[in-house]
Amino acid sequence: MENILEVKDITMVYPTGVIANKEVSMDIKQNTIHAIVGENGAGKSTLMNVIFGKIHPQEGEVFYKGQKVNFKNPNYAIKAGIGMVHQHLMLAQDLTVAENMILGIEPKKGKIFLDTANALKITREVSKKYGLDVPVDKKIKDLPIGVRQRVEILKALFRNAELLILDEPTAVLTPQETEILFETLLKLKEKGKTILFISHKLSEVKSLADNVTVMRDTKVITTQSAAKLSEEQIAHLMVGRDINSARIPDPKDTGNIKLSVRDLSYIDKENIQILQNINFDIKKGEILGIAGVEGNGQSELISILTGLLMPTSGTVTVDNNSIIGLSPRQIRELRISHIPEDRMENGVADAASLEENFIADRYYKPGFSNKGKLNWKYIKDYSKDLIKRFNILTQSSKTAVGALSGGNIQKAVVARELSSEPELIIAAQPTRGVDIGSEELIHDLLKDARDEGKAIFLISADLDEILKLSTRIIVIYDGQITNHFKDVSNISGIDLGPYMLGVKKEEGASGKIYS
């Protein structure tokens, strides 16, 4: 088989000084499905962006169909026959599927007006040709994420893509949607396309890929036939040691109810019902996981629990005292901490130093300051201790947080939130974008907190994480609770999927109290 793509000795250093690829070489054979696996920060996305012409490496060459190429920007890559499906889909939300398809290459009536009928026809034809079903006249914003992704794939195919790059395509999908995607990819392979996909879920790689390239720490470790490697072997190559992904044992006993949510509803400014009749309890010493596709009301629920948003109706009590109407500081004073889902937006001030970020919720407390005057020496020692305990890689405690890697920023956020001696921890996406080693560390810390009798509310888009840590799981869809799993040890993602998509719903689930 011919190589459709060869990269040779790529070295890429970002203007921030971060080395993302170091002498990376890799061959992609024509008409295969090729997986690239590696931890976050291993350099996978950087390599894809180099191939797609988005960024330009300091050293190295890319050969496409035997010819050396140097794409000035992605448009040149698309013209050459390379298509890319980004993790955060690049579609115009307010346009229909057909309008997105023809964007930039619109069929015209009389050279001026958009030929809508023709656009619909073209889209149907492409959809039929590849056997990928899409509702051509629906707006993107009204479609589930799996279908949106299909539109983006079709869009690339419509532009004659021979080589299709998918950046972590399954990260945002439910297990059911993932299966459909895999069928699609296999279909495309039959039609002669080459597929390059990034993943860090090893079961996917094993079930789909012909070849696999493992990256670690900016370098390519190996490229091999996927059939020859076991999942454990791939995992070992990825992190350079064995990892433990087994479910943590359930707690021996749980205590009294710590947090109690009753009939909680939230209607937003545009009069859309975001949350409807949410009921649940969290006991001391347990982790309650909430499973659900992102954007089904989780963010608003967290904001209400942390005092950033007022609910429309319902009650939230901590130790039987209502917290509705309390300010974020008053809620924090009740020993409730909060790892936010978007670390750059809510979790840190990126231009400020690590020290200044660590003290954001406690600068006014004794030790950190005295009579309104900050004690920088104490803060420095305190910060150094946190940096050590949470294994944050940084030059000093005065380094600006924005200069750290994503994983280390997340560790800094976790360090702050877990070091405030919380009784209730609201952990949203606690390991998003961190490497496996740090993920393990954060998981261990959460488990330890649970075993110390703390109540933990875990919100995560990563089902594996939910299944690994949760004592109990509730599933949310469209602002309502669709089911509750009291025993987590025997369930898998497949069991949760239908409830996450709203296909199934337990009888009377939304009104029930789950404790």
Next chain:
Amino acid sequence: MEKFILKYFTLIRTLIAILVGIIISIVLIYLISEMPAYSVKQFLLGPFLSKGRFANVIENASPMIFCGVAIAIAFQAKQFNVGAEGALFLSAAVGTAFAVSTHMPTVLHIIMVLIVAGATGAIWGFIPGILKAKWGASELVASLMMNYIAYFGGLYLINSFFRDKDAGFLVSIRLPETAWLPQFIPGTRLHLGILLAVIFAFLGYYYLYHTNSGYEIRTTGNNQKFARFAGINVVKVVILAQVLSGMIAGIGGMTEIMGIHRRFNWQMTPGYGWDGVIVAIIGRNHPILIIFAALFLSYLRVGGQILNLMADVPSELVLVIQSIIIILITAEAFLSTWKNKITIKEAERVEVGNESFAK
């Protein structure tokens, strides 16, 4: 070397911007002047050539420091309140009115007048603050518009009620001597207000970097959402920053009247509030650096005046230099390629170091 450049990059960049501005102005002088060498010398060295001129540089810097610190505190909270000019003008007018209508022993009188002026400025800063916090009204627009109100309101107050009818032009009654800030070097107008300006700069620095309240202001300015998330009352902070800003500008305006003119004699707004914006930008909102930025801008201004007087170059040349420097300092991309190259070089060096260490 690379490490050094990276550490002090912003400072080096500022110095290079200043250098480029001066070089361009020298080129301009050579283009328009009949006696370029003389003009350049007058412009660059003139301010140092006599005691009077040098004193001019320092006394002009004083209101710039006050206004620079005022603007910096608002800017650190990411509140683009440019009302320092209005606060300065109105506070000086109200302070003058208070000073000429009261009788007190000297030190007390000075302190009371400054308190009245500061309070006027604080109220003036509070208005855009509360408008922003409650209704999301842009503080930039509000403070700009309020500058007009302050200007005409201040003139109305002085010209209608406190005008000195014996003077041949529109000025207020003379302040009683008990409210004068003493001038302490004979032959110059250097007065106590200059010392106050420097003290306020140091207080501003201490406040911003060493107190809880200052920390709240900087954190809110860095990322308001994060500040709210962490429990900081951002509404309070947003208002407080603008109140403090108005207060400092107001005190600055009053010291000018008390130290130099000894009566309210502004019929035009003096422009110190805008100079404050300039020095806050050059000094990167750091009160201590603002002292140097104000001295530098004042030096340029005095140099420009000398140029106007002694040579054949108009003093507007200073505006050209000023503009070039500010554009270069605020242009994010200026010298960024250079910085990138050094960063990458440094990163590779560290990487190599690590690898050889590992072996």
